[in-house]
């Protein structure tokens with residue numbers, strides 16, 4: 001009896017982060033266009049800067 005092969009959704013191998021000059025290779029499990037570093041940066045950028053603790 002054959003073992004059913006589970007297809008895991010992965011992205012293309014060897015994709016690079018789209019951030020300028022970033023040479024991070026994206027994991028096949030990362031479906032984003034940026035590496036984890038720049039994803040974090042971009043997310044941070046979009047946050048309003050009115051988060052001062054008072």
Ligand SMILES: [Zn+2]
Nearest residue numbers: 017022035038
């Ligand atoms: Zn990057």
